[in-house]
Structures are given as structure tokens and as C-alpha cells.
Amino acid sequence: MPEAHVIELSDVRKEYLLGQTRVEALRGVSLTVDKGEFIAIAGPSGSGKSTILNMIGCIDTPTGGRVIINGRDIRGMSDKALTRYRRVTVSFIFQSFNLIPVLDVYENIELPLLLQKISDVKERRQRVMHFIEETGLADRLKNKPGELSGGQRQRVAIARALVTKPVLVLADEPTANLDSATGGRILDLMSEINAREGTTFVFSTHDQKIMEHARRLVRIHDGLISGDEVKGA
Amino acid sequence: MVTLTIAMRSLLRRKVRMVLIGLLVVLGTMLIVIGETFSLSVKQSSKSAIVNYFTGDLIIYSERAKDNPSPFSFTTPLPVVPDPHRIEEWLASHPMVEKHVAIAQNYGLLSIEKQGNKYEVPFIFYAVDPKQYRAAFPNISVEEGRFYDTDGGGPEAGVVLSAFQKENYAKNYSVNVEPGDAVTLLSLSDGGSVNAVPSRLVGIYKPKYYTNVFNYINFLDIKSYARLYNFTGVDASSMPESFNRALASESDDDIFGLAGSFESGLDTKNLVSRELSGYTMIVVKLKNPADATAFTGEITRQNSGVKVATWSEASGFFAYISRIIQAVIYGATFLIFLIVVFILMNTLIISVLERTGEIGTLRAMGAEKSFITAVFLWESFLLNGAAALCGMVVSIVLVATIGGGEGILLPDIIQQYLTGGGGIRLLVTVRPFAEALAIIIIVSLLATIYPIKVATAVTPLKAMTGN
Numbered sequence: 001m002p003e004a005h006v007i008e009l010s011d012v013r014k015e016y017l018l019g020q021t022r023v024e025a026l027r028g029v030s031l032t033v034d035k036g037e038f039i040a041i042a043g044p045s046g047s048g049k050s051t052i053l054n055m056i057g058c059i060d061t062p063t064g065g066r067v068i069i070n071g072r073d074i075r076g077m078s079d080k081a082l083t084r085y086r087r088v089t090v091s092f093i094f095q096s097f098n099l100i101p102v103l104d105v106y107e108n109i110e111l112p113l114l115l116q117k118i119s120d121v122k123e124r125r126q127r128v129m130h131f132i133e134e135t136g137l138a139d140r141l142k143n144k145p146g147e148l149s150g151g152q153r154q155r156v157a158i159a160r161a162l163v164t165k166p167v168l169v170l171a172d173e174p175t176a177n178l179d180s181a182t183g184g185r186i187l188d189l190m191s192e193i194n195a196r197e198g199t200t201f202v203f204s205t206h207d208q209k210i211m212e213h214a215r216r217l218v219r220i221h222d223g224l225i226s227g228d229e230v231k232g233a
Numbered sequence: 234m235v236t237l238t239i240a241m242r243s244l245l246r247r248k249v250r251m252v253l254i255g256l257l258v259v260l261g262t263m264l265i266v267i268g269e270t271f272s273l274s275v276k277q278s279s280k281s282a283i284v285n286y287f288t289g290d291l292i293i294y295s296e297r298a299k300d301n302p303s304p305f306s307f308t309t310p311l312p313v314v315p316d317p318h319r320i321e322e323w324l325a326s327h328p329m330v331e332k333h334v335a336i337a338q339n340y341g342l343l344s345i346e347k348q349g350n351k352y353e354v355p356f357i358f359y360a361v362d363p364k365q366y367r368a369a370f371p372n373i374s375v376e377e378g379r380f381y382d383t384d385g386g387g388p389e390a391g392v393v394l395s396a397f398q399k400e401n402y403a404k405n406y407s408v409n410v411e412p413g414d415a416v417t418l419l420s421l422s423d424g425g426s427v428n429a430v431p432s433r434l435v436g437i438y439k440p441k442y443y444t445n446v447f448n449y450i451n452f453l454d455i456k457s458y459a460r461l462y463n464f465t466g467v468d469a470s471s472m473p474e475s476f477n478r479a480l481a482s483e484s485d486d487d488i489f490g491l492a493g494s495f496e497s498g499l500d501t502k503n504l505v506s507r508e509l510s511g512y513t514m515i516v517v518k519l520k521n522p523a524d525a526t527a528f529t530g531e532i533t534r535q536n537s538g539v540k541v542a543t544w545s546e547a548s549g550f551f552a553y554i555s556r557i558i559q560a561v562i563y564g565a566t567f568l569i570f571l572i573v574v575f576i577l578m579n580t581l582i583i584s585v586l587e588r589t590g591e592i593g594t595l596r597a598m599g600a601e602k603s604f605i606t607a608v609f610l611w612e613s614f615l616l617n618g619a620a621a622l623c624g625m626v627v628s629i630v631l632v633a634t635i636g637g638g639e640g641i642l643l644p645d646i647i648q649q650y651l652t653g654g655g656g657i658r659l660l661v662t663v664r665p666f667a668e669a670l671a672i673i674i675i676v677s678l679l680a681t682i683y684p685i686k687v688a689t690a691v692t693p694l695k696a697m698t699g700n
Contacts, residue, residue, distance in 0.1 A: 059597050059693035080601070086693065087599020098594040102242035107235070114235045115599050160598075 006070060006168055006200055007033040007056050013064035014051050014223075025051040027223040028065065035167070036198045038191065040205050040214035048223040049204035050172055056202060057090050057170045058082045070167065087115055091161035093171035097153040099145040099160070106132070106141045109159045116164060131159035135189065151182030158186065162193060168200045175207050187213050236604060240611030247584065254577055255620035258676075261569040262624025262669045263631070268562035269665035270632055271641075275651045276555035277660060280544070282442045282653035283551060286372040288544040289332070289516040290525050293320060293532060296540045302338075302514045303547050304359075305446050310339045311513040313464070315538040320515055323535060329528050331520045334369040335512040336361050337458055343392065344417040344429075345408055352408045353419065356392075358451045360458030360511065363388045369518060372447065378412025378436030381454065390457045391435035392416060397448030399437055412436050418453070420461045430461045442653035443551070445646065455510055464511035471504045554650055570672060574680045577617075581609060581684035585691070592688055593695030602689040609688055613681040614674075621673040625666055632659045 014026040025048045033039060033056075041049045054060035055067050058074055067074045070089065074082065091112070092098075099108050109131060113124045132138055135155040145153055154174060161169050171190070175183030191213055194201050203210050211217055219227035244251050284290055287304045294302040295312040302311055314320065317335050324333040337360035345352045359366070363381035367373060373380050376396050381388045394410065402408050410416075412434050420428040432453075440447035458464070519525060529541045545552035585592065592605055635641055636659025648654055 054694060057597070057693075083596070083599050083601055085599075086597060092597050094594070096590075098590060098597075100239065100591060100594070102239055102246060103235075107238070111235060112598055115595075115604070 005032040005068075006035050006037075007031070007202075008068040009052070009055065009065065010068070011065040012052075012055055012062045012067060014048075014055070014060070015063045024223050026055075026062070029220070029223070029225055030065075031218065031225065031228075033168075033200060033202060035200055036194070037216055038194045038201045038214055039216045039218060040203045040210050041218045041220055042205055042211050043220035043226075044206060047220045049220050051223075052220070053170045053172050053202065053204045056168070057092060058085050087112070088164070089166060090168045090170060091164060091166040093154070093157050093161045093169060093174045095173040095176045097145070097150075097157045097177070099153055099156055101145050104142050104144050105137055105148070105156050108145070108156055109163050112160060112164045127163050128159075131163050134162075134193070135159045149182075150178050151186065154178060154182075154186050155189070158189060158193075162197075162199065165197075166199065168202065171201060171203045173205055173207070174203065175205070175210060180209075183207065184209060236607040237611050237615075240608050240615055243584070243588075243608075244612055244616055247580075250580055251616055254573065254580060255616060255623070257569065257573050257576065258617050258620035258673070259624040259627065261566060261573055261676075262621045262673065263628045264562065264569060265566050265669040265672060266625055266628035266665045267631060268566070269559070269668055270628075270636070270659050270661065271657070272555050272559040272562055273662060273664065274636070274657055274660045275558060278652035278655075278657060279551060279555060283548045284518070284522070284544050286370050286442050286653070287447075287516075288547045289334075289369070289518040290522045290544055291517045291519070291529060291532070292542045292544075292547045293515040293517065293536070293539050294513065294542065296538055298540070301542050301546050301549070303549050304336070304338070304514075304516075305443070305547075305549055305551060310337075313337075313510070314512050314515060316536075317510050317512040317515060320536050320539065324515070324517060329519055329521070329524050330517055332369040332518040333515060334361065334365045335455075335510065335515045336366070337455065337511045338513050339458070339462065339511075341421055341461065342419040344419055345402075345410060345414065347408050347410075347414075350408075352402075352406050354402055354406055354408070356398075356418075356451060357449055358392070358453045358458075360453045360455045362455055363393075363452070366452075369516065372441050374439045374441055376437045376439050378434070380436055380438060380452070382435075388454050389435060390454050391433050392418070393436045393438055393452040394434060395448050395451055396437050396439045397444070398451055410434055418457060418461050428461050428463065430457055432457050442655075443649060444654060445649040446551075455512075459511055462511055551650070551653075558651075566672065570676050574676055577613065577676070577680035578683055581613065581681060582687055584612070585609070585684050585688045589691050589695045592691040593693050596691065596695075597693035605688050605691075606685050609681055609685050610677075613677040617673050617677045621669060625669060628665075629661065632661055635659070636661075 009029055009031040012026050012029045013024070016023045016025055029048070029052060031052070041052055043049045051060065055062055056069070058067075058069070058077075061074070069085065074085075077085070100111065103111065106128060109128045110124055113127060118124055132141065135158055137152065137155055137159065140148060140152060145156070148156065154177075157174075161171075169190075174190075175186060178186060187209055190201055193199055203214065205211065215231050217227070217229045217231070218225060219229075292302045293314065295314050297312040300311070314335070321333065321335060324330050339360065340355065340357045342353045343356040345354065367380060378393075380393055381391070399410055402410055414434040416432050416434055418430040418432050438452075440450075453461075517528075519528060525543060529543075532541050533539065595605060636657070640656030640658035642648075642656045643651070645654070648657065651657060
């Protein structure tokens with residue numbers, strides 16, 4: 001029996017009202033993502049790539065079509081169920097890092113585990129320290145986000161995204177605020193984790209480096225998929 | 234307790250704004266604690282002075298009276314208490330009663346002859362059994378002469394004037410009275426008739442408490458009072474039966490027919506004279522004031538023709554002063570906390586708007602709305618709780634500093650109205666602190682409801698755009 005897709009978007013549409021103007025962000029996007037994929041969704045600004053990520057991450061809802069995550073249609077799911085999905089199944093890496101400014105590195109990474117109500121302190125510590133080592137932040141444990149460089153912040157965001165062992169990591173232009181060398185190292189790190197842990201990564205980007213790293217490149221233009229290329233296929 | 238950590242550190246990030254709000258809460262807390270402590274202390278002191286020096290715990294008075302009895306008022310005298318001696322005997326034998334004293338409250342004129350001149354001056358008085366009154370109410374400080382000589386078979390007859398009254402006579406009538414002076418008591422009645430009873434001045438006194446009222450009150454022995462206002466008569470049981478029957482009849486013929494029945498004259502040798510006291514109230518001090526309600530019921534069951542007023546009903550305006558102060562304090566507190574609620578609410582809303590990205594991120598990470606609610610509730614409670622604690626500590630220090638020793642000394646006229654006189658000693662009790670705490674909790678909740686509503690309405694989508 002074939003394994004179900006992790007994500008299945010079927011003719012997804014999204015319309016916004018911008019003042020009096022109706023904007024079509026997505027005009028019928030269909031896309032499937034399987035476990036362990038490392039996908040880049042590329043396109044110019046305003047093409048709809050972030051909107052696709054928002055749909056997949058259940059932080060936005062489509063105005064048409066279906067979004068099926070792990071075989072479950074998100075239409076009709078309650079706010080509580082969607083919140084639980086975001087807590088357990090999916091993790092985000094944001095362009096602006098979105099760390100909690102009042103928490104230090106350790107606490108920021110530990111936060112998703114606390115939201116999952118993992119009460120075993122030892123287990124939490126092990127998992128946090130594992131990803132702190134993995135992201136090379138051991139000497140920054142007690143630093144607040146404001147005391148870190150852009151690259152260090154993004155590494156904290158990656159560790160935070162991975163610490164819950166999610167099925168899916170959604171990264172919205174993760175290298176956009178980083179210099180080229182730091183962006184490259186961050187990308188290598190995510191690529192390694194994908195290879196070793198089998199975590200599914202979906203990027204929205206217009207960074208050439210990410211497009212080169214991705215094993216599958218989905219191109220989007222004006223709210224429609226204009227290309228879907230699996231490298232090495 | 235990650236919500237507590239986030240809340241605490243978020244507060245520390247906005248120190249200046251939070252310190253300003255905190256100072257307002259400190260001020261509000263101090264107002265509640267010190268104000269309420271002051272009000273409760275005034276209430277306690279004034280109750281103690283009123284009960285111990287003027288009204289006792291309960292006042293028994295005639296059920297025909299339309300107004301409450303009051304040792305503080307100088308209006309038309311109340312109707313006399315029926316059969317006061319029997320009630321006094323009953324009180325004397327009752328185990329709940331510590332002390333009791335009967336008082337007739339009235340006014341008249343005092344006619345004084347000095348150096349060939351005759352002066353008629355107004356005269357408000359309590360007619361009492363002096364020994365009984367002084368034993369019950371130690372409010373008398375004798376300045377000249379004495380407060381009646383009670384040795385040798387009963388109190389002497391006469392008048393004891395207040396020192397203030399003596400000064401007023403000197404100032405307004407140019408007459409200087411002294412103990413030993415002969416005076417004539419003149420009664421006043423609705424019909425204009427006047428009784429004259431020769432008497433003399435026994436002493437001059439100063440009241441210890443509530444001088445603003447008691448400066449105007451003088452004393453008269455009860456026997457002179459009975460003569461002055463004709464509270465003497467014939468015992469009905471010694472009267473011929475036909476006479477009593479005719480008086481009890483509503484028919485004019487029966488009453489005028491009495492003349493015919495006694496053409497040969499009334500045989501007076503069989504008549505028994507009866508002295509009526511004219512007492513208008515009997516003041517009762519209980520061994521345990523908590524028994525007042527139970528004892529009130531017993532008084533009205535056991536004694537017909539009377540009703541009972543509590544000390545607070547009998548002391549009118551003076552008993553309400555502490556309530557008025559309390560109301561003013563509550564009003565001021567309400568205003569301060571209304572301001573705090575609005576400022577805190579606005580600050581929290583600004584905080585929410587500044588942190589939409591952070592809140593959106595938390596929601597995107599799967600934080601429930603209850604998590605966001607907890608963060609903001611903690612912020613509100615931490616800020617207000619810490620400020621309230623500071624306010625309470627400062628209040629305790631201030632109360633101990635200014636309220637100990639002789640207490641708070643205010644101008645005498647104010648002290649007279651508040652507690653009857655003397656410094657106001659502040660009594661530290663739990664109640665003001667409990668009230669402050671309850672108000673802080675309510676304020677924290679009220680100020681947080683709307684910001685929480687705004688915060689929990691932030692969607693995870695804000696995480697994408699909020700920073």
C-alpha cells in the first residue's frame with residue numbers, strides 16, 4: 001500500500017481583500033509533498049509562496065480547494081485542533097527568526113517542549129542540549145536573542161523548530177536576513193538534519209543557494225505553479 | 234511556569250512605564266490601607282467613647298416616642314418612660330446588665346439674682362440620679378464645687394453647670410455664677426405655664442469627651458426635676474373606684490358628673506401620693522455588647538410600653554461620621570483605581586500591539602489561547618501585586634509611625650467630631666489589607682480583560698508579518 005503524502009494541496013485558492021481590491025494570492029495550486037523531501041518553493045515577491053507555506057502550516061485557511069495534512073482535510077478543524085497540529089506536527093522557521101525576546105537561547109529552544117507539556121525535565125534538557133550542540137550554540141545558552149548575531153538567531157530558530165521532532169519544517173525565506181556565508185552554513189545544517197533525521201523541509205525562497213540545495217524545486221508565479229522539478233530525476 | 238517567566242521579563246523590559254503604573258497602584262493601596270485603618274480606628278474610638286460615656290449599648294425609651302432617643306440632641310423632650318422604677322429593678326437583677334442609668338432630658342430657665350440684678354438664662358439639662366450617672370458614665374471632670382454630695386441619705390438637690398455654660402453666662406449676660414449661689418429653676422411648657430423651684434448651684438464640670446455637645450448640657454437632680462415639671466401625683470389604686478371609672482370613660486357627662494359625687498369633698502387621708510420621675514430614657518451598659526440583639530428582644534417582651542434603640546441609632550450623626558469617612562475613602566479609592574484600570578488597560582493594549590509578532594509566533598508554535606491569557610494575567614498580577622505589597626509595607630510603616638503613641642493629633646474641633654476628643658490612635662487590623670488585596674485582584678482582572686481579548690485575537694499569521 002503506498003504511503004500517504006505528508007501534504008496534499010488540491011486546487012487551493014486564496015483571495016484577500018486589500019482595501020476595496022480583491023487580490024488572488026493563489027489561483028488553484030495543487031501540490032503533494034512526501035516524507036523526507038527537501039523542497040524549495042521559489043518565486044518572485046508576491047507570487048504566493050509564503051501563502052502556500054501558511055496553508056500548509058495551518059496558520060491561514062484557503063478560500064477554495066483542499067489542504068490535506070497527514071491524510072486529514074484541515075477544513076472544519078477547530079481552532080484547538082489546528083493549534084494542536086501546529087504544536088505537534090509542524091514547525092516554523094521564520095525569515096525574521098521570531099525568537100521570544102525575553103527568553104534566552106536555552107529557554108527559546110525549550111519553549112515548544114513546554115507547549116507540548118513534556119514534564120520530564122531530564123528529557124527536555126537532553127533534547128534541548130542535543131540541538132544546541134547540533135547548531136553550535138553551546139557557548140550562547142544564556143544569551144538573549146538581542147545579544148546574538150543574525151546567523152546565531154537563525155540557528156536558535158532551527159533548533160527550536162527541530163527540538164519537537166516534527167514531521168514537517170516550514171521555512172519562510174530562512175536566509176533572507178543573513179549574509180551569504182552564514183546563509184550557506186544554515187542551509188548546510190538543515191540539509192544535514194534532513195538527511196540524517198528524515199525530517200521534511202519545505203522552503204519558500206528566492207535565494208539561489210537554497211534552490212541549488214533543494215532536491216525538488218517548485219516554481220510559482222502569480223499564484224500558480226509554473227514548474228515542479230525533481231533534481232536528479 | 235514559562236508564562237510567568239515571559240510575563241516577568243516582559244515587565245522588566247518596560248521598566249519606566251511599569252514603574253509609573255506601579256506607583257499609582259502603590260498610592261491606591263496606601264489610600265485603602267491607611268484610609269480604611271483611619272476610618273476603622275475612628276469608628277472604634279467613637280463607638281467606645283459614645284457607648285462608654287453617653288449612650289451605653291442600648292437605650293430604653295417610651296414606645297410613644299416618634300423620634301429616636303439621643304443624648305446628643307436638644308429637641309422636644311421624649312415622652313416619659315412608663316414605670317421606670319420597675320424597669321430599673323428588672324435591669325438591676327438581670328445577669329446581662331453591667332450598669333444602667335435613667336435620664337430625663339429637658340430644658341428650662343435658670344433665674345439668678347446677683348448684685349441686685351435678676352437674670353433668666355436658658356438651661357439644657359439631664360436630670361439624673363447623680364451617683365448612678367457618675368458610676369455609669371465617667372465623663373465628668375469637676376472644676377468647681379462638686380458633682381452632688383451623695384452621702385447622708387441621698388443626693389443633694391441642685392444644679393451642676395458646665396464650665397462652658399458658666400463662661401457663656403459671663404460673656405452673654407455678664408453674670409458670674411459660683412457654686413453655692415441660690416438659683417430658681419423655671420419650667421417651660423407648651424401651655425406657657427411656669428413652675429418655679431428654688432435650688433442652688435452645686436458645682437461646675439467639664440466633659441471629657443464630645444465637648445462640642447456636652448458643653449451645653451448641665452445637670453439637675455431628679456427630685457428637683459420632678460417638682461419642676463409636676464411629675465408627682467396620686468396613686469390610682471388609692472382613688473375611689475367611681476372616680477377611676479369616670480376618668481376612664483370617654484363620656485363628658487361621666488367626667489362632669491364627678492362633681493356631684495364629691496359634693497361633700499374627697500377624703501384625702503386615704504390617698505397615697507406617688508412620685509413620678511419624668512425619666513425619658515434608661516441607658517443600659519451590657520457586660521457583653523454582643524448580647525445587645527438578644528437583650529433587646531427580652532426588654533420589649535418583659536416591659537410593656539417601651540422600645541429600645543441601639544447606641545448607633547441613639548448617637549445620630551456622630552455614629553455616622555466614620556461611615557462618611559469610609560465613603561469618602563471608598564470614593565477616592567474608586568477614582569484612583571478607575572484611573573489605574575484605564576492606564577493599565579491602555580498600557581497592556583500597547584504592549585499587546587507591540588508584541589503581536591511575539592504572540593503570533595507563540596500561536597504559530599501551537600500555544601493555546603489560555604497560554605497567551607496566562608502571560609497577560611501574570612503581567613497584570615505581578616505588577617499590581619508587587620506594587621500592592623510595596624503599598625502595604627509603606628502603609629504599615631506610616632500607620633505605626635503616625636498612628637502610635639498619642640495618635641494623630643488634629644485640630645480639637647475635628648477630633649471632637651471624629652472620636653469625641655483626643656488623638657486618633659490607628660489600630661492595625663487585617664481588614665484594610667484584605668480589602669486592598671481584593672480590590673487589587675479585581676483591578677488586575679478588569680484591566681486585563683480587554684487586552685487579553687485583543688491578544689488572543691492575534692492570529693498566527695501575524696508571526697509572518699508581525700516582526
